[in-house]
Amino acid sequence: MLIKKVVYKLEPYGHFVFKWNKPRTGSLKPHQLLVSELRMYHDSAMPMSKEQENAFVKEMKKFKTDVFTDGEKYYTLTNSGMTEIWHKRLSDYKTDEAYRAVVDDVEVFR
Numbered sequence: 015m016l017i018k019k020v021v022y023k024l025e026p027y028g029h030f031v032f033k034w035n036k037p038r039t040g041s042l043k044p045h046q047l048l049v050s051e052l053r054m055y056h057d058s059a060m061p062m063s064k065e066q067e068n069a070f071v072k073e074m075k076k077f078k079t080d081v082f083t084d085g086e087k088y089y090t091l092t093n094s095g096m097t098e099i100w101h102k103r104l105s106d107y108k109t110d111e112a113y114r115a116v117v118d119d120v121e122v123f124r
Contacts, residue, residue: 025083028045032046059097
């Protein structure tokens, strides 16, 4: 039996949260990503042990984000494990300083 292991060196990325549905009134806030608009690369999913998963969820809560990065790609936790994702807003966050400032100002969204 072969077991594939990957060591991720991930850092929290912005203060992004996922939403399952569009708001009935208005539009999504800058830090919200609609799940149906996410590009998920399920073939990249790496399973995690329960301890690893719990530690990762703790980090997500600590940094108030559902998205982590290795500096090049973006990842989140799914039922399949650590999964690579992509969304235009994630790229915009990296390149647009004004957008980054709005997303990082979490107090505005409370």
